[in-house]
Amino acid sequence: MPKDPPQPARRLIALWVILAVLLATLLGVVVYKAWPLLYPQAAALAPLDPGCRLRQAPCTVTFAEGGTVTLAIEPQGIPVVAPLAFRVDLVGLQALGVELDFAGVDMNMGYNRVALERAEDGHYQGKGMLPVCVRDRMSWEAKVLVQTRAGLMVAPFRFETSRTGQGLP
Numbered sequence: 001m002p003k004d005p006p007q008p009a010r011r012l013i014a015l016w017v018i019l020a021v022l023l024a025t026l027l028g029v030v031v032y033k034a035w036p037l038l039y040p041q042a043a044a045l046a047p048l049d050p051g052c053r054l055r056q057a058p059c060t061v062t063f064a065e066g067g068t069v070t071l072a073i074e075p076q077g078i079p080v081v082a083p084l085a086f087r088v089d090l091v092g093l094q095a096l097g098v099e100l101d102f103a104g105v106d107m108n109m110g111y112n113r114v115a116l117e118r119a120e121d122g123h124y125q126g127k128g129m130l131p132v133c134v135r136d137r138m139s140w141e142a143k144v145l146v147q148t149r150a151g152l153m154v155a156p157f158r159f160e161t162s163r164t165g166q167g168l169p
Helices: 009-040
Strands: 040-046 059-062 067-072 086-090 097-104 112-120 124-128 137-148 149-163
Touching: 059 124, 067 137, 067 149, 086 097, 086 112, 097 124
Parallel strands: 040 149
Antiparallel strands: 059 067, 067 086, 086 124, 097 112, 097 137, 112 124, 137 149
16 A cells, blocks of 8 residues: 655645646636637628728728728738738728737738727728738738727728739739
């Protein structure tokens, strides 16, 4: 029959177990609190416009509930790892806040969200940049997140980038 560990060793083991439980609880609370910030629930989602050519001109989407969102990114061509200027124009929507979230369509590119500042009524702007990808071509989805009294309204826009900037429509 094995012997019990000495008293100080049992205390050390108990201390490590308590510490592990506390760390797991803390991690659970952090994930619980951060989840809505990273993955907000949308009250309304605009349909994706397959004809949008965001690299060439601003694009507009319309919500079924009413209201439109127009997104413009400068400079045209949307270079990676270069300063970009964003402009969002809202018609028929009263925004409490507007953010622009970039996500890789085929690859997780991390957290890439820009809070836009109100320039004038219905117009928001901001600056940011897209990270470079190991692939030559990268498909992106830019989501305009419009916080309203009715909830979060999401307007998606898709485009591609290239490290060389060549060969894209």
